[in-house]
Amino acid sequence: MDQLIIFGPPGVGKGTQAELLSTSLNLFHLSTGEVLRKAVTEGTDLGNKAKAIMESGSLVPDDVMIGIVKEALTTNKNQNGFILDGFPRTIAQAESLSNIFKDLKYENVKVINLIAGTEELVKRLLKRGRSDDTEETIRQRLKIYYDATEPVKDYYDKQGNVIDIKGEGSKDEIFGYITKALSV
Ligand code: AP5
Ligand code: MG
Secondary structure (H helix, E strand, O other), X not given: OEEEEEEOOOOOOHHHHHXXXXXXXXXXXXXXXXXXXXXXXXXOHHHHHHXXXXXXXXXXXXXXHHHHHHXXXXXXXXXXXXXXXXXXOOHHHHHHHHHHHHHHOOOOOEEEEEEOOXXXXXXXXXXXXXXXXXXXHHHHHHHHHHHHHHHHHHHHHXXXXXXXXXXXXXXXXXXXXXXXXXXX
């Protein structure tokens, strides 16, 4: 049973590679960004709360995100495996996730850490043009990534379960690097 977290800065290809992995390995793909964007489109309470935060490039509060992930992982516990995309993004989220994994008896979690240079990230996001892909919001998302999210990598490095993957090259090349690294 594959228990995966895909990690890295905005635009590095987490969603793209998570989609390919979830299809090929038959995994439950949980993208917290997608959950929030769907809530915004549907105009739910969560969406109304998250909209302005996402447009500014800031983070939705930890307690809200932890609740969403806990419920989704618990509900989908009997699936073939999972890949988390966009979570955890703070140390508090990572610590709560460790407790959720303990409760669900997930003991073999691997973190795929995608790496790409800032210039490449900005270029990709400007080209995509999602509503949070304006220059100002991208700058804020990157700042928050380096301030609040990058320390999460150290948290997992200490547990020794991080797989570093080069995130530049074609989508298929990167998918190849990941599947190769997972099979060893
Ligand atoms: P989220 O949706 O998670 O956005 P993100 O982390 O900023 O990352 P992106 O989705 O922009 O990039 P990605 O790494 O998935 O790359 P992608 O595959 O799309 O979060 C959005 C917001 O929601 C946050 O800012 C926050 O407000 C809130 N939020 C979400 N989770 C939260 C949490 N846990 N806590 C608090 N708040 C939370 O690729 C990017 C582009 O590049 C695409 O156009 C793609 O086609 C292209 N591309 C991909 N791979 C390649 C390649 N190899 N070569 C060239 N182009 C490529
Ligand atoms: Mg994404």
